[in-house]
Amino acid sequence: MDWRDVTVYVNGDEYTKTIPVQMTLAEFLRDELFLTGTKIGCNEGECGACTVILDGVAVNSCLVLAVHADGKNVLTIEGVSEGELHPLQQAFLDAGAVQCGFCTPGMIMTAKALLDRDPAPSREVIRKEIEGNLCRCTGYNRIIDAVEKAALMLQKR
Amino acid sequence: MLPAFKLLEPNTIEEACRIALDTDGMFLAGATDIFVAMHGGALFPETLISLAKIDALRDIRKTDQGIFIGALTPHRYFEFNQVMKTRYTAIHEGCAQVGSPQIRNRGTIGGNLCNGAPSADSAGPLLVFDAVCVIVGAAYERTLPLREFYLGPKKTALRKGELLKSIYLPEPVSRSASRYIKFTRRNAMDLALLGVSAYLALDDSGGIADARLALTTAGPTPIRAGEAERRLIGHKPCDSLFSEAAAIAENESLPRTSWRSSKEFRLKLVKSLTEKALREAFERI
Ligand SMILES: Cc1cc2nc3c(=O)[nH]c(=O)nc-3n(C[C@H](O)[C@H](O)[C@H](O)COP(=O)(O)OP(=O)(O)OC[C@H]3O[C@@H](n4cnc5c(N)ncnc54)[C@H](O)[C@@H]3O)c2cc1C
Ligand code: FES
Ligand code: FES
Numbered sequence: 026m027d028w029r030d031v032t033v034y035v036n037g038d039e040y041t042k043t044i045p046v047q048m049t050l051a052e053f054l055r056d057e058l059f060l061t062g063t064k065i066g067c068n069e070g071e072c073g074a075c076t077v078i079l080d081g082v083a084v085n086s087c088l089v090l091a092v093h094a095d096g097k098n099v100l101t102i103e104g105v106s107e108g109e110l111h112p113l114q115q116a117f118l119d120a121g122a123v124q125c126g127f128c129t130p131g132m133i134m135t136a137k138a139l140l141d142r143d144p145a146p147s148r149e150v151i152r153k154e155i156e157g158n159l160c161r162c163t164g165y166n167r168i169i170d171a172v173e174k175a176a177l178m179l180q181k182r
Numbered sequence: 183m184l185p186a187f188k189l190l191e192p193n194t195i196e197e198a199c200r201i202a203l204d205t206d207g208m209f210l211a212g213a214t215d216i217f218v219a220m221h222g223g224a225l226f227p228e229t230l231i232s233l234a235k236i237d238a239l240r241d242i243r244k245t246d247q248g249i250f251i252g253a254l255t256p257h258r259y260f261e262f263n264q265v266m267k268t269r270y271t272a273i274h275e276g277c278a279q280v281g282s283p284q285i286r287n288r289g290t291i292g293g294n295l296c297n298g299a300p301s302a303d304s305a306g307p308l309l310v311f312d313a314v315c316v317i318v319g320a321a322y323e324r325t326l327p328l329r330e331f332y333l334g335p336k337k338t339a340l341r342k343g344e345l346l347k348s349i350y351l352p353e354p355v356s357r358s359a360s361r362y363i364k365f366t367r368r369n370a371m372d373l374a375l376l377g378v379s380a381y382l383a384l385d386d387s388g389g390i391a392d393a394r395l396a397l398t399t400a401g402p403t404p405i406r407a408g409e410a411e412r413r414l415i416g417h418k419p420c421d422s423l424f425s426e427a428a429a430i431a432e433n434e435s436l437p438r439t440s441w442r443s444s445k446e447f448r449l450k451l452v453k454s455l456t457e458k459a460l461r462e463a464f465e466r467i
Contacts, residue, residue, distance in 0.1 A: 027187070027188045029189075045186070046187065047185065047186050047187060049183070049184065049217075052183060068221050069217070069218045069221050069222070070214055070281065070282075070284070070285055071371065076284055082258070082287045083287060084284050084288055085284045085285065085288070088212075088213050088214055088217050088218075088288060089213070089288065090189075092189065093232070093234060138283070139283075154283055156282050156283070156369075156370035156371055157281060157282020157283060157285060157371060
């Protein structure tokens with residue numbers, strides 16, 4: 026097997042590991058760092074459960090090699106709260122946007138990347154932005170409500 | 183984990199081409215096609231040649247006549263860039279409908295073309311803008327109109343040891359506009375059941391000076407509907423002309439039946455969507 030040393034900055038912490046090149050970023054986060062908030066649903070870019078923010082943009086961590094995160098910043102669901110829950114996390118709870126919760130980390134990372142770029146998105150923009158995140162439980166409307174609520178909370182800050 | 187492979191990460195285009203010439207390595211760009219195929223058991227490359235470290239493949243350069251766009255440019259660029267939205271609207275519309283934001287952040291324009299899928303959402307729009315492929319080998323560079331790039335299903339004009347360096351887009355003339363219509367069974371995360379791209383340019387008296395039509399998933403490769411285009415040029419734009427051209431486009435297409443749709447349905451779509459794309463491109467001028 027082809028192995029590499031990588032240093033990845035995850036949620037502000039530096040991690041150096043020796044890993045095989047075929048390891049995906051999702052596997053690296055879960056199996057090497059034990060950050061199991063990032064979920065693996067399909068492993069092929071369809072479900073969005075594995076979404077993390079890589080150098081500022083949302084990506085499917087199942088389609089990124091861990092070695093390609095070498096030297097880069099990764100933000101996962103474990104890194105979004107700042108002491109208390111992040112407004113997105115709070116709004117998801119308040120709006121009833123969490124049922125089984127499997128899609129929630131990915132949804133929140135996609136929503137965070139959106140709000141970082143566009144602090145006041147319309148419902149249409151939110152709906153389009155979460156097109157790559159599947160949810161089998163909520164019917165999506167409450168998730169869109171939650172992202173809207175979180176945007177308002179963040180704007181008031 | 184993905185099936186094991188050897189990863190090579192050249193820093194220059196020349197190095198990448200030389201490796202491709204000397205090995206059976208496969209170029210790796212955004213991985214959104216390759217990893218899905220590998221995960222699905224359809225592809226087991228021994229060596230992947232990652233292009234990620236080659237910054238020259240990310241260059242975007244404007245000239246007086248047009249714009250060169252590096253092959254590693256992700257779909258997201260075409261989704262947000264103002265010039266793409268206003269001057270190259272169909273390309274913007276195509277790329278903005280690829281997969282999801284996560285896929286568009288990683289998936290590249292070069293990968294979309296080189297993968298050779300007849301459904302590639304950037305292909306039709308690029309065809310109607312007369313895009314030119316800049317192809318490099320270990321010690322040379324050549325250009326090829328995108329029209330000549332597709333040789334068959336999953337088959338492109340790239341030879342062993344060659345990679346796509348950039349796409350050249352000539353500047354569209356002032357009284358022109360374009361439209362891409364992607365027909366899918368649902369609104370998100372679906373490949374085109376059929377795609378129609380239209381570009382129209384008008385002369386001073388309001389007649390059609392130039393017309394270009396491209397069809398995706400209407401045959402083994404993305405194609406231009408040349409006869410339909412010729413029917414349009416030199417005439418005054420109107421619904422009956424668009425309808426006539428659309429009927430010709432239907433004759434020029436060679437769709438097949440797949441699990442996504444029957445051939446008959448695709449033919450009906452070619453007719454109705456070509457009419458619609460022409461009308462909507464015209465309304466934008
Ligand atoms: C969930 C999901 C949804 C998708 N939805 C769509 C969609 O709606 N529309 C659509 O068109 N596509 C879609 N795709 C397919 C894919 O995302 C696109 O085709 C994308 O543009 C591929 O680019 P890439 O950089 O990821 O290519 P890669 O997977 O890295 O490479 C694809 C192929 O191109 C070759 N290659 C890449 N770059 C070069 C180069 N510069 N020179 C020579 N060869 C090269 C590779 O060797 C490989 O054969 C989807 C994929 C997924 C996983
Ligand atoms: S696990 Fe990555 S998109 Fe489904
Ligand atoms: S809450 Fe169960 S999948 Fe979304």
